[in-house]
Amino acid sequence: MNRKSIRTISLLLVMVTVTVAGCANNTTTSTVPSAQSSDANSATSSTPNEEVTLTLLAYDSFTPSKNIFDAFTRDTGIKVEVALGGDAGELVTKATLTAGNPQGDVLWGVDNTLLSRALEAELFVPYATSNLADLDKTALALVANNEATPVDTGDVCINYDVKWFADRKIPPPLTLRALTSSTYANLLVVPSPIASSPGLAFMLATIAEFGQDGWEEYWKQLRQNGVLIVDGWTEAYYTEFSGSSGKGERPIVVSYGSSPPAEMIYASPVPKTVPTAVAALTCYRQVEFAGILRGTKYLREAQLLIDYLTDVAFQEDLPLTLFVYPVNTKARLPVEFVKYSLRPESPLQLDPQLIASQRIVWLDMFTNIVLR
Amino acid sequence: MILAYRRAAPWLAVVPVIGMMLFVVAPALNIFKMSLRFESLKILTTQTTRNVVWFTSWQAILSTILVLFVALPIAAITSNFKFVGRRALISLVSVPFILPAVVVGAAFLEILPGSLHRSSLAIIAAHVYFNVGLAVRIISTRWEQIHPYLDDAANTLGASTIRTFLTVTLPLLRTAIISASLLVFIMCFTSYGVVRILGGPARSTIETEIYFRAMQLGDVSGALIMSVLQILVIGALILLVTSTRRSKNRHSKNSQKFGQSVYSRLRNPRSIAQKIFVITIASVSAVAVVAPLVSVATRSILLREKLDTTAWRSVLSDSTIFSSLMTSLRYALITVIISTTIGLLGACAVVYGGSRYKFVSVLTALPVVISAVTLGLGIIITFDVSPIDWRGAWLMMPLAHCLVAIPIVMRVISPVLRDLPSGLRDASRTLGASAWQMWRTIDLRIIRRALVTSAALASAVSLGEFGASSFLVRHNNETLPLTIARLLSRPGDLIQAQAYAIATVLIVACAGIIAVVDRLGTREPGF
Numbered sequence: 058m059n060r061k062s063i064r065t066i067s068l069l070l071v072m073v074t075v076t077v078a079g080c081a082n083n084t085t086t087s088t089v090p091s092a093q094s095s096d097a098n099s100a101t102s103s104t105p106n107e108e109v110t111l112t113l114l115a116y117d118s119f120t121p122s123k124n125i126f127d128a129f130t131r132d133t134g135i136k137v138e139v140a141l142g143g144d145a146g147e148l149v150t151k152a153t154l155t156a157g158n159p160q161g162d163v164l165w166g167v168d169n170t171l172l173s174r175a176l177e178a179e180l181f182v183p184y185a186t187s188n189l190a191d192l193d194k195t196a197l198a199l200v201a202n203n204e205a206t207p208v209d210t211g212d213v214c215i216n217y218d219v220k221w222f223a224d225r226k227i228p229p230p231l232t233l234r235a236l237t238s239s240t241y242a243n244l245l246v247v248p249s250p251i252a253s254s255p256g257l258a259f260m261l262a263t264i265a266e267f268g269q270d271g272w273e274e275y276w277k278q279l280r281q282n283g284v285l286i287v288d289g290w291t292e293a294y295y296t297e298f299s300g301s302s303g304k305g306e307r308p309i310v311v312s313y314g315s316s317p318p319a320e321m322i323y324a325s326p327v328p329k330t331v332p333t334a335v336a337a338l339t340c341y342r343q344v345e346f347a348g349i350l351r352g353t354k355y356l357r358e359a360q361l362l363i364d365y366l367t368d369v370a371f372q373e374d375l376p377l378t379l380f381v382y383p384v385n386t387k388a389r390l391p392v393e394f395v396k397y398s399l400r401p402e403s404p405l406q407l408d409p410q411l412i413a414s415q416r417i418v419w420l421d422m423f424t425n426i427v428l429r
Numbered sequence: 430m431i432l433a434y435r436r437a438a439p440w441l442a443v444v445p446v447i448g449m450m451l452f453v454v455a456p457a458l459n460i461f462k463m464s465l466r467f468e469s470l471k472i473l474t475t476q477t478t479r480n481v482v483w484f485t486s487w488q489a490i491l492s493t494i495l496v497l498f499v500a501l502p503i504a505a506i507t508s509n510f511k512f513v514g515r516r517a518l519i520s521l522v523s524v525p526f527i528l529p530a531v532v533v534g535a536a537f538l539e540i541l542p543g544s545l546h547r548s549s550l551a552i553i554a555a556h557v558y559f560n561v562g563l564a565v566r567i568i569s570t571r572w573e574q575i576h577p578y579l580d581d582a583a584n585t586l587g588a589s590t591i592r593t594f595l596t597v598t599l600p601l602l603r604t605a606i607i608s609a610s611l612l613v614f615i616m617c618f619t620s621y622g623v624v625r626i627l628g629g630p631a632r633s634t635i636e637t638e639i640y641f642r643a644m645q646l647g648d649v650s651g652a653l654i655m656s657v658l659q660i661l662v663i664g665a666l667i668l669l670v671t672s673t674r675r676s677k678n679r680h681s682k683n684s685q686k687f688g689q690s691v692y693s694r695l696r697n698p699r700s701i702a703q704k705i706f707v708i709t710i711a712s713v714s715a716v717a718v719v720a721p722l723v724s725v726a727t728r729s730i731l732l733r734e735k736l737d738t739t740a741w742r743s744v745l746s747d748s749t750i751f752s753s754l755m756t757s758l759r760y761a762l763i764t765v766i767i768s769t770t771i772g773l774l775g776a777c778a779v780v781y782g783g784s785r786y787k788f789v790s791v792l793t794a795l796p797v798v799i800s801a802v803t804l805g806l807g808i809i810i811t812f813d814v815s816p817i818d819w820r821g822a823w824l825m826m827p828l829a830h831c832l833v834a835i836p837i838v839m840r841v842i843s844p845v846l847r848d849l850p851s852g853l854r855d856a857s858r859t860l861g862a863s864a865w866q867m868w869r870t871i872d873l874r875i876i877r878r879a880l881v882t883s884a885a886l887a888s889a890v891s892l893g894e895f896g897a898s899s900f901l902v903r904h905n906n907e908t909l910p911l912t913i914a915r916l917l918s919r920p921g922d923l924i925q926a927q928a929y930a931i932a933t934v935l936i937v938a939c940a941g942i943i944a945v946v947d948r949l950g951t952r953e954p955g956f
Contacts, residue, residue, distance in 0.1 A: 114904065140904035143915075150644045154809050160903050174647050249630040252645050286630055288918055295921070417648050421477045428631040429480045 109358050110136040112161035114152065114350075116145045118291065119165055121371070121378045129365045135358045144289055145171060145254040152350065153178040159350035162359045165208065165366070169199055169344045170257045173413030181205050181348030184360050188367040193384045196344045199409060205348035206363050209381035212314035212404050213258035214340040216333050218300030221308035230309060231336045233266050236279060243283035246297040246307040248290040251420055254343070255290045259311040260423055261412065262341035265405040276426045286427060300333040314340055315380040318397035322377060335399040342404040345381065431854055433864030438782030442789050445775035449792045452832055456807025457660065457799050463810065464653035473654060482658075485634040488549055489617035492556035496613045497606065499557060500564035502710045507565065508572035510707050511695045518711055519569070520947045521718050523562035527886075527939050529893025530622025531910040532932045533559050535917060536721035537627060539728050539929070547629030555627055556617045558721065563616070564609040571605035572598070577694045611670045615663060619800045622895040622910065626917060635659045636802045640899060643806055653810075656803040664798050722936050729930035732922055740926035750912060750927065754934075757892055757909040763827040764834055764891035765884045771831070772838025772883060780846045793839045796832045804829055805900030823906050829897035834887035841883040845876050878949045885945045892938055909935060
């Protein structure tokens with residue numbers, strides 16, 4: 058994709074000049090001077106008194122507090138426009154296809170399952186944030202050269218509808234293996250690993266649990282047991298799952314370790330007991346990153362935004378808005394969040410290198426086993 | 430052709446040729462070149478590919494057969510009987526064909542029970558709905574030309590109606606049926622929007638697989654190879670269509686002079702059986718066309734089984750939806766201007782330039798062979814190196830709409846221009862008109878209706894375009910079909926109702942466009 062024969066280019070150039078001349082009001086063909094310097098701190102960009110608006114690209118479920126960026130604008134004079142661009146996978150793909158000529162300045166929401174793709178495409182300009190010393194060490198270890206900055210962590214786990222199981226006096230499923238039992242036939246709904254990052258994390262959890270030799274068989278059994286695969290997490294959780302406000306029909310869903318507090322904190326009236334619970338042994342650790350998109354016009358400003366995103370104030374907003382754990386160890390967690398959410402001691406994990414090399418192969422296998 | 434016209438042909442051809450070379454041929458060649466470089470050619474032999482190709486093929490075959498079953502009775506009544514609303518019925522069954530695929534998908538989500546969502550059945554039903562109009566138009570055009578005396582002769586010799594149909598009518602309709610089937614097959618084979626909306630994660634045609642590989646999996650090489658496969662299959666099919674068309678046209682030209690102007694097949698239904706037949710078919714098909722559309726509109730004003738205009742109010746007040754409405758209108762305008770201009774230039778070049786300019790018509794038909802999805806992918810991977818790094822330029826999306834519209838514009842304008850009686854031009858030349866005066870007062874005046882028709886169709890294409898757009902969309906230039914697809918994939922009654930409100934807007938727009946096209950009475954779009 059990157060190497061084009063010079064002849065084609067020059068030929069096209071001639072054509073371009075002819076055609077563009079014919080096209081009316083072709084004004085916004087932005088030719089962005091790419092940021093040459095990869096050394097973050099020596100970078101210079103636009104003049105300080107020019108009003109800058111940064112575009113923060115994020116996945117659709119990026120919903121921090123409404124005025125969260127006001128403080129940033131007040132301190133730096135830089136405005137932030139949030140642009141939502143689909144699910145995490147789609148977001149990364151779009152960014153990859155426009156690598157070097159980005160649609161925004163900072164991207165929020167590449168997780169450890171997608172990180173290899175972003176780094177391969179050289180999406181980001183490396184930057185060591187001023188908050189580096191305070192960030193979670195295991196999360197930082199995934200980005201040895203600060204190619205991207207960790208911003209939050211979470212766990213993708215099996216959630217279940219407590220009342221549904223209590224009413225029927227059936228024990229809830231506590232392990233991945235249990236889900237293939239006929240007790241739980243036609244009860245599980247999973248977001249597709251192809252488009253959704255929790256879906257992918259769950260698929261990786263099964264590979265971590267049953268090994269590369271065993272996971273295919275596991276999914277064959279899940280399929281026989283009537284697993285429902287839907288496009289995205291929102292659909293799985295809010296439409297099909299019986300424990301959420303959507304009142305769907307299936308009492309077992311792939312969601313987050315921190316989903317139960319959401320059911321408590323945002324429900325009205327607040328239920329007496331937590332309506333949903335998490336199966337701790339099924340969790341896969343997810344780390345999300347933000348990065349400065351290579352080619353941004355506002356490198357220095359983007360660096361300031363990364364600092365802000367990892368700063369205590371912003372990090373403390375995350376648990377109750379995005380239902381994830383802050384990555385900044387100095388951030389305090391809200392009491393009700395700690396009370397209702399589950400943080401597994403030893404979540405399932407896979408080697409990022411292995412994910413990078415096998416992801417497409419696995420997803421193809423998944424599609425063939427489960428979907429067709 | 431007049432000398433001045435013939436001399437102008439090369440100049441007329443410049444812009445269409447360069448445009449097509451740059452935005453269609455270059456990206457297509459690039460796709461071929463890049464896909465050859467990958468060792469992932471082995472993807473062609475994988476289980477996934479076999480599954481996708483198998484599903485794409487069988488659903489297309491089944492859809493085509495069903496379309497014929499539905500279209501034949503409708504064509505039978507519209508080409509044999511006079512009845513009130515005959516022309517309206519023809520227009521009505523054509524409406525779905527011009528509707529955005531996303532809207533048809535949404536309509537079927539609404540009328541089918543939840544258990545059928547994301548099933549092959551839903552996809553096939555939507556394909557039938559979508560394509561019946563196309564088949565009816567092609568078949569009835571031929572049917573109307575069959576000389577009524579042939580039927581009478583068969584009857585006199587004692588053949589029953591059914592026997593007459595099987596032994597006389599059907600053989601004469603053969604070529605029309607074949608070319609209709611091939612076209613419908615291509616439409617179903619390359620279906621994208623319908624499958625994206627109704628297929629869920631499980632059902633994938635080659636088109637959706639291209640999108641899925643490139644945009645969701647991040648496997649661009651796999652997507653490229655799928656594109657090549659798609660181009661080869663459609664290319665072969667189009668060659669088939671044009672060859673059957675050619676023989677059909679030769680055939681129909683004779684009978685047209687012989688039959689249509691003097692004898693009309695259309696008779697009043699006489700026997701009770703005929704009356705029942707006409708009434709049943711006409712009313713059932715009208716209801717079948719209208720019901721899904723009405724259900725879309727109803728869904729937009731219902732929330733929790735109660736009448737509620739919140740969705741409509743939020744559509745008007747929601748800034749993102751409003752901005753996608755404005756984007757759609759702006760792009761439709763750009764598409765109309767650019768595609769009718771280029772189509773007009775191309776059509777003039779082809780007609781005035783004679784056989785040497787046949788390549789212009791082949792070139793401008795290429796976007797049909799290279800599907801919209803492939804076009805989008807090709808543009809993204811081609812214009813990605815500075816100084817022509819255009820992936821982010823908003824203009825690429827309306828340009829892609831133009832590329833999809835140009836083949837249609839060409840096919841509306843060229844025949845009118847070609848059939849223009851040469852005596853008119855000779856007369857004006859004798860009277861001393863300059864070439865420019867002649868063109869303005871004769872050619873332009875005669876193709877004016879065709880121009881309006883093609884502008885209307887181009888705007889419909891732009892308003893509904895989903896394939897290329899889903900590749901070229903950026904965060905700030907979503908068009909209405911993209912907004913519908915995004916809203917439909919989200920839970921929540923209000924959000925869904927908003928999607929249906931937007932779909933209603935598009936349905937009304939397309940119905941208006943069909944009305945314009947049919948009132949002008951020019952030839953139907955097609956290949």
